[in-house]
Amino acid sequence: MIYREAGQFKTTYAADQAIFPIVQDRVMAALGVAAAFVVPPLVADEYWLQAVLIPFLIYALAAIGLNVLTGYAGQLSLGTGGFMAVGGYAAFKLTSALPQLSILFVFVLSGLVAAVEGLLFGIPSLRIKGFYLAVATLAAQFFLIWLFNKVGWFTNYASSGTITAPPRTVLGVMVTGPTASAPVRYLVALGFVAVLALATKNLVRGRIGRSWMAIRDRDIAAEIIGVRPLRAKLLAFGISSFYCGVAGAEYVFLYLGSAETLAFDINVSFLVLFMIIIGGLGSVLGSFLGAAFIVLIPILLTNAPHALGMTMPVALQKQLEVMVFGGLIIFFLIVEPNGLARLWQITKEKLRLWPFPH
């Protein structure tokens, strides 16, 4: 009864094509974003921010990036970890070369570096399709990780091979480094995700997004009606890598504090791919839902036996965790192959009819 669009007449095209055409959606989204900015820094403790919310936001950003490429433009990629690594290492190099440069700007710049590299590795997509392309993007993943491991320049010749986030302030507030407080890091990550998610929403309903979807749905037909595959595909690779690069920079600077190449290995690529598949391909909301799911599940699984009062050996618990994780993924794919975003859509449809479903 509350969620109903009756009486909301649209008299302009702008109103009809708004991101949230229904007033209730608009109010809810605005409230949600406002709550995300205000509530957690006040309420959540250090553990929640550090172990759940910050990784959630960063993974959500990476998931949006991959969703642009895979969900909207239909180019399957397994190189997300590599693209994120480029962002992380670029941010490290940039901020150690130019310490006075604002760290927020450094994040954006490292995203751009990742975008350039994404364009480079996107070139094969013009000729290779489907799973062949997916395996080809693994070349990017393995090559980039090897490069960062081998060439000392990327780590400023640190003997341990790790990059560490140096202390940097924005407007006098410590944002990165060991003394930066969790709420500040949370807010920075949230700011980036909010802005970039909004940008994606706008991107995918405009000309560019439509050309991506045309390429995804039937690339030859798209080409015939005048979509330039070279431009559309490379743009998707570039923009997707930009997002992943920013996420990678945040991953090192806001979440881990210091990282080796191991932090960006192939498992990260799979994790982000899981997020967009479970969340929903071609959906920004789905990227968030998927990221939340994948971040929360391991934490739930780790704590579940304890909460149920069971004690078991650590090794057994670890194995059970992996099994349940795999099982849940299969379960979700079977129950709703279109992802959590689709479930949300169905819920909304139901809500509109409630309480008179016939």
Place this chain on the structure above:
Amino acid sequence: MTEALYALLVGPFKDMGSSPAFFAEVLIGGIFAGLMYSLVALGFVLIFKASGVFNFAQGVMVLFAALTLVGLMERGMPVALALAITAGVMILLALLIERIVLRPLVNQAQIILFMATIGLNFFLEGFGEMLWGSNVKRLDVGIPDTSFKVAGVLINRLELTAAITAAVLVSILAIFFQRTRIGRALRAVADDHEAALSIGIPLKTIWVVVWSVAGLVAIVAGIMWGAKSGVQFSLSLVALKALPVLILGGFTSVPGAVVGGLIIGMGEKLGEVYWGPLVGGAIENWFAYVLALVFLLFRPQGLFGERIIERV
């Protein structure tokens, strides 16, 4: 600049020419390594051919088969009995996968099925370790890991056995596909699901059969890899090694898996030995992928893949 070019383009070939015996050894090592990759890639090809599923769990199936075999042998079972039981387990696994994972996901997009196999990958990984423990196990198949010399070239007995096994396996599979009734049905399904269904080929049975065959291939691969490097978790990572072999040879071609394996194996070893030192070594991890990528730019469907015909 000229020096760098010389080191890149001329030096390695001079090294090859100056000691042919060593070159032959590297090459043979590459061939053997390549055949080992082919063994894993074969499982992928079988499943992709018949059901269009890109089975990421093949690597874990190899691990699972090896773990089961070693676990049974450790409990004092004779080799033959352990092998038979492992084969039974793999067939049972195929049945379960078809019933629980594949059947509800019929007609879904390929990427969904791919993700489901990654889920399966996680599940089997945890399950195998829970059943048999996670410590490194030695698999003794009675072939000594020693070498002998032929015309001045060192040849490893174990690798030679693996090579012969791979060759035999491929021949058996080829006969199975070309000459038997069920093989013909498999090829029909690979060609066109709907047409196969309409002339009365039971799709579900076929899927169980391919997954079982892939499981049996996984046992062979597991034995060979296990004998070489011990049965341990890292065995499941051979799947990642098999992927470039797969795209090089083409997803749908059994001979492609073998030839692709040989090219990747030789390329990888030669690259590592002759060009690796120039860039600091350890290039094995990505070299195969880049090699496959370069090949793909010229033949997007792999060497032996079916020609991609696209219609609007």
